[in-house]
Amino acid sequence: MxxxxxxxxxxxxxxxxxxxxxxxxxxxxxxxxxxxxxxxxxxxxxxxxxxxxxxxxxxxxxxxxSYNKIVSYDYNAKTITVQSGLILSELLEAVASVGWCIPCLPDINTITIGGALATGTHGTSGKLLSEYMIECKLVLADGSVKTVTKDDELMDALRVSLGMLGVMSTITFQCEPEYILHVKEKPENDKEWLPKIKSRLKEHDFLRILWLPHTDTGYVITGDKIDPNKEVVENKGPGYLKHRRTVSKILYKYSHKFPWITSIANKIIAKAFFNSEKEHKGSLYQATVTKSRGSTLELAEWTIALDKFPQVFEELKTEINKWSNKSFIHIPMDVRFVYKDNSWLSYAYKQDTVTMGCVSRNAATADTYEAFKSVEKIFLKHGGRPHWGKRFAAKDAQLAKIYPKWEDxxxxxxxxxxxxxxxxxxxxxxxxxxxxxxxxx
Incomplete structure (x- = not known):
């Protein structure tokens, strides 16, 4: 040590x-x-x-x-046990190497397993990553180790707990056979994609929408399970798409001083980088997980019951499009979907949920990014819940109103x-x- x-x-x-x-x-x-x-x-x-x-x-x-080893596999049960300091990418590569997957993945793979579980990390069109944890060794405050299984009542409190109940030591995940997705991407007007959410969730195995504030446009990503041998003509779009982060950094450079610049920048970015249709195939990990994230970001994310999302979306859109409001939002707002579960501090506790991310491309000036405040105000008003690992201001009294098991x-x-x-x-x-x-x- x-x-x-x-x-x-x-x-x-x-x-x-x-x-x-x-x-x-x-x-x-x-x-x-x-x-x-x-x-x-x-x-x-x-x-x-x-x-x-x-x-x-x-x-x-x-x-x-440094507490980052793969402990064991159970090939019959399709489970893997790992130490909690393991980076998510290494877990996903390990399960893929034996033909398995974890059916819901976050959009980055550079976080540790323990941190991902503690903060309720999730993907889309599935459940939280923590829902696939079936056993955990927990180091308690006195230094003793408690083994918590999926059948223990404590597990529903532990799955998302911000490290306040103890330190996760080793974790066992339930995996499933790996599958291949046929992924299609295209831009759609807000009036097109918003009414189709529920039907698309039924129709597709994967759904994600990158909403482009101040442009009336969403970039819709769908995925369908296919036979691994099925041929798909890949279209990854123009080569210049890889430069989006660089262009965004330039266009947003002074947006903290002049927020209205964001509206103009978004229209340019949407036209340049979210205007083409793409198509490809791969495993869930290959097809949907961003393998890196720039450290220039600051993030917030809020969740709301699926049935309430259209109303909240329209209210948020109206609010941020007011030129009297300084809440101009950088591209994109990531819209994802999490199905209900029983974990006490899960965003999806007892309800199917829509999550909506909010990003500032200027991390150093995030304290003056008015969008974080406007998004929180509107989502809280409708019973929305914050992502535990991202930026929010709500504290105990407000959280008690939106998490039924908060006091428990x-x-x-x-x-x-x-x-x-x-x-x-x-x-x-x-x-x-x-x-x-x-x-x-």
């Missing part, structure tokens, strides 16, 4: 910085237990790609990224961590945890 003293923890986009007294790089479960047991206050982190302030802020930190979760958290060992200042405010006497002192 490596130990580093007196350093600075910096998030991927440099928006969050914290000094720490001690950082441990752990490689075994025993080391993890030892560090947790022997420290009064501790947080742990992986790839540091969260926009929410959940990973640091305590004097003692655990770097999980807080009770479980208090029981498993009575001394608030796993809370940093951000999480303390999030759950309105009472400060202990020794903390006040």
């Amino acid at each position: 490596k130990q580093k003293n007196n350093g600075t923890w910096v998030s991927w986009n440099e928006n969050l910085k914290y000094n720490y007294t001690t950082k441990y790089d752990i490689t075994t479960e025993e080391e993890l237990q030892e560090v947790v047991a022997n420290n009064e206050k501790i947080r742990f982190f992986g790839s540091k790609q969260s926009s929410a302030d959940i990973a640091a802020g305590t004097d003692v930190l655990i770097d999980m990224t 979760f807080k009770e479980v958290r208090q029981k498993l961590d009575p001394t608030n060992k796993f809370l940093n200042p951000y999480l303390t405010k999030l759950v309105a945890a009472k400060k202990l006497v020794n903390e006040i002192a």
Whole structure:
């Protein structure tokens, strides 16, 4: 176990910085237990790609990224067990190598397994990644290890828990046989794609819409399972499409000073980079996962019940198109779909859900990006729920209104961590945890 003293923890986009007294790089479960047991206050982190302030802020930190081994396969049950610091890409490549898949994947593969699960990472047209976790070894506040299975009531609290119940050690995923998607992409006017959401969810195995604010256009991506041997004439579009990030960076450079520039930039970007039809095939991982993400981003994402989405969408569109409002939004707003589950802090708890991302291409000026505030206000008004790993301002009182099991979760958290060992200042405010006497002192 490596130990580093007196350093600075910096998030991927440099928006969050914290000094720490001690950082441990752990490689075994025993080391993890030892560090947790022997420290009064501790947080742990992986790839540091969260926009929410959940990973640091305590004097003692655990770097999980060296705790990254594949532990075992069960070929009959189609399960794989891994250490929680493993990067998602390595998990996905491992299951693909034996002909399996996890049927719902996020849009990036550079995050750690533990971080992805703790924050409710998801893909589209399926369930949260955490719904495929069938067993987890959890290091509790006293350093002991508790094995939680899919049949334990605790699992519904643990699946999405922001690392407030303990540190995930090893995780077992239920996999399925790999399949091939025939993916088609094309632009559609808002009046076309919005009414077709429910029918397309029934018709297609994969649906994602990249909405292009201030252009009245969505870029619709559908995927259908096909025979792996079926030939598909691939059309990946013009070669210049690979330069979209560079062009976006240039066009949005001064949009924090002059927000109205965004509207003009979006129309240019939409015409140049979202105006062609594309077609290809591949596994879910090959066909749909972006293999990188620039650290110049800052992200927010909100979810809403599927039945409420059209109303919320129209209200949001009207609001951001007002020239009196400074909430001009960078391209694209990622619209995805998550089916209902029973996980207490899942965005899809007991309801089929639409998620809508909001991105600022200028991470350093995200605090002045008015769109984050407008999106949150409208979604909260309609009972929307925030993505735990992205930017939002809502705290305990508001979250209690939109998560039916919020108070139950807080009770479980208090029981498993009575001394608030796993809370940093951000999480303390999030759950309105009472400060202990020794903390006040």
